[in-house]
Amino acid sequence: MADKRTMTLNLTDAEMNVLEQLSERKEISKTAVVRQALRMYQMLDARLAQGEKLFFERDLTKEKAELMVI
Amino acid sequence: MSERSVVYLKDRQSGQLVEATLLDGLDRAEVEGAEGQWIPFLQEQLQKLKARGISKEKWPEHSHWDWRQKYEATEGLLAYRMFGIECQSRMQGMMLVTTAGKTCRIVSQRNKPLVYVHFLAAAPWNLPSIVSEPRFALVGSVMIAAAIHLSLAEEFSGRIGLHSLPQADDWYSRGCGMTDLGPDPAVQNLRYFEMTPEQAAEFLK
Numbered sequence: 593m594a595d596k597r598t599m600t601l602n603l604t605d606a607e608m609n610v611l612e613q614l615s616e617r618k619e620i621s622k623t624a625v626v627r628q629a630l631r632m633y634q635m636l637d638a639r640l641a642q643g644e645k646l647f648f649e650r651d652l653t654k655e656k657a658e659l660m661v662i
Numbered sequence: 663m664s665e666r667s668v669v670y671l672k673d674r675q676s677g678q679l680v681e682a683t684l685l686d687g688l689d690r691a692e693v694e695g696a697e698g699q700w701i702p703f704l705q706e707q708l709q710k711l712k713a714r715g716i717s718k719e720k721w722p723e724h725s726h727w728d729w730r731q732k733y734e735a736t737e738g739l740l741a742y743r744m745f746g747i748e749c750q751s752r753m754q755g756m757m758l759v760t761t762a763g764k765t766c767r768i769v770s771q772r773n774k775p776l777v778y779v780h781f782l783a784a785a786p787w788n789l790p791s792i793v794s795e796p797r798f799a800l801v802g803s804v805m806i807a808a809a810i811h812l813s814l815a816e817e818f819s820g821r822i823g824l825h826s827l828p829q830a831d832d833w834y835s836r837g838c839g840m841t842d843l844g845p846d847p848a849v850q851n852l853r854y855f856e857m858t859p860e861q862a863a864e865f866l867k
Binding site for chain 2: 594617618619620624627628630634635638
């Protein structure tokens with residue numbers, strides 16, 4: 593297991609609510625949600641930096657919508 | 663530097679379990695070293711199959727996988743982990759998984775996170791389909807167990823998922839006890855398999 597470091601996270605009520613909702617819905621801790629978010633963000637950032645675009649596709653209609661990532 | 667732990671493979675000749683090392687987080691040298699051993703051996707065996715008139719349908723379906731390219735495509739990305747099993751100074755199998763962005767399809771687990779196994783392969787000298795006396799068994803089982811342990815460590819309760827090549831469908835279904843969710847048109851119609859927390863616990867027994 594890799595060494596871990598601790599940090600304090602300052603979130604607004606709205607942000608904390610979302611974090612708690614995701615934690616409950618996914619049945620993982622808030623730390624695990626943040627870890628997931630970081631992995632996803634890094635992966636998206638790397639793909640976007642290579643000139644790729646991110647799309648969501650509706651399963652039934654195959655309609656695509658581009659997602660803007662800052 | 664990869665993290666290392668002790669696992670066991672089965673020597674097919676003696677029938678005995680032998681100590682091996684599970685490497686979590688392969689580095690470039692380890693992947694290149696493995697490919698340097700795998701590719702020449704595989705090419706030699708495929709030439710023999712060709713000379714014996716064995717049709718390509720019976721060749722290993724993953725014989726074209728380029729592990730160096732997979733390493734380079736995922737290097738430095740936290741979402742991906744590459745595992746290896748080393749025994750008697752040779753890489754006996756490799757696996758690439760992701761721990762982010764994939765969720766369950768089984769109704770009872772729907773939308774909960776899982777560890778997704780992108781690629782899993784045993785070294786060519788361990789494949790009964792191309793060598794008459796394969797060296798080690800249990801490479802796939804040790805890798806699936808590693809994916810389950812990773813899922814537990816990530817708080818995913820042992821849930822894993824993967825798309826299987828046709829030659830491995832039966833092993834994932836019967837050998838691992840995973841649920842077969844059928845062909846997936848989004849991934850070359852490969853069958854998609856998932857393991858629930860209960861199935862994972864059963865597998866680890």
